[in-house]
Amino acid sequence: MPCEEKERLRALYNAAAECYATAVNQVNLSRGNSTQVEYNRARALVDEARSTRDASHLALEQHK
Secondary structure, eight states, X not given: OOOHHHHHHHHXXXXXXXXXXXXXXXXXXXXXXSOHHHHHHHHHXXXXXXXXXXXXXXXXXXXX
């Protein structure tokens, strides 16, 4: 029988990984086409998305 909590954590990790990938893609697409302020904001979003992804991955890995 599948563990519901593990599946919930896996879904959270998948969503966080997708958000991170999207944020990185946005930075790459905007490079050279945005102001420094816009670029810095996009980079901050990447950092936030990476932290969320890493935390959700750790939670998934630590689940027994």
